[in-house]
Amino acid sequence: MNRRKFLKNSLLTVGSIMSVATLSIIPKRVFASWPKSSFDEKDLEKSIKSVYGHSDLTESSKVILKAPEIAENGAIVPINVKTKLKRVESIMVFVENNPQPLSSGYYLSSLAEPTIGTRIKMGKSSKVIAAVKSGNKVYSSSKEIKITIGGCGG
Amino acid sequence: MSTIKIRAKESKGIVTVKALIKHPMETGKRKNKKTGELIPPHYIQEVIGQANGKEVIKVYWGPAVSKNPYLTFKYKGEKGDKVELTWVDNKGNRDSKNQAAK
Known part of the structure; x- marks a missing residue:
């Protein structure tokens, strides 16, 4: 092989490696940025669809959503989600009656245990849905939370 | 501080x-x-x-997370692990802190 041919071939190889590398980087970048459209969505089903690409949630007793039945202060509602499911990719918390149903999302690495806790705001009484993605399926559990404002029993 | x-x-x-983070979490409404x-x-x-420089969890929050937010998570690890938490808000402000696991 002469020098010119060698250079040409190696450039081609480098080029193809780079394009493969670029291709594999792009989806990660899209994934890594804050999902504005999912957070902006005002409808529960559309919001679920914008996160997963579909809205097929399978109710499962393996998803455990711990939250109060009655929360006196809608500004601070403690939410805990844990699951017995394996290989959990993400946990999402949706509040049906909030202006934007998606409240928060948690992407877990293989080091993480599938359990999270946080505190969210709720404008009024609503169904709260915890969704867990494991494998290619999304499992969920939901709970009605009643908000009483100022302790008047609303 | x-x-x-x-x-x-x-x-x-x-x-x-x-973790507890001091932040107003204003919704804009x-x-x-x-x-x-x-x-x-x-x-x-x-x-x-992160734990010892490896990502454990990545959290996306919307405006519906309470003021002065609280977060808890668990991972497979050991005493002495360097646990680091970093946040970024919609204005580009950020802060991080690390703590050894006890």
């Missing part, structure tokens, strides 16, 4: 991390009671939890 309070405690190979003007949105969008 840091905006983050973080605790990490190991038990039976699992480290439990609990609230009005200033005196002037009647809308208070612009100002909330944390991303929180990353």
Whole structure:
């Protein structure tokens, strides 16, 4: 092989490696940025669809959503989600009656245990849905939370 | 002073991390009671939890997360792990803090 041919071939190889590398980087970048459209969505089903690409949630007793039945202060509602499911990719918390149903999302690495806790705001009484993605399926559990404002029993 | 309070405690190979972040978490829908003007949105969008430099959890928050947010998560780890938490808000402000797991 002469020098010119060698250079040409190696450039081609480098080029193809780079394009493969670029291709594999792009989806990660899209994934890594804050999902504005999912957070902006005002409808529960559309919001679920914008996160997963579909809205097929399978109710499962393996998803455990711990939250109060009655929360006196809608500004601070403690939410805990844990699951017995394996290989959990993400946990999402949706509040049906909030202006934007998606409240928060948690992407877990293989080091993480599938359990999270946080505190969210709720404008009024609503169904709260915890969704867990494991494998290619999304499992969920939901709970009605009643908000009483100022302790008047609303 | 840091905006983050973080605790990490190991038990039976699992480290439990609990964190409190000082942040207004303004939704952008609230009005200033005196002037009647809308208070612009100002909330944390991303929180990353790491252990010894490896990502454990990546959290996306919307404006519906409570003021001075609380976060807890667990991971497979050991005493002495360097647990680090970093947040970034919609204005590009950020803070991070690390803590050794006890």
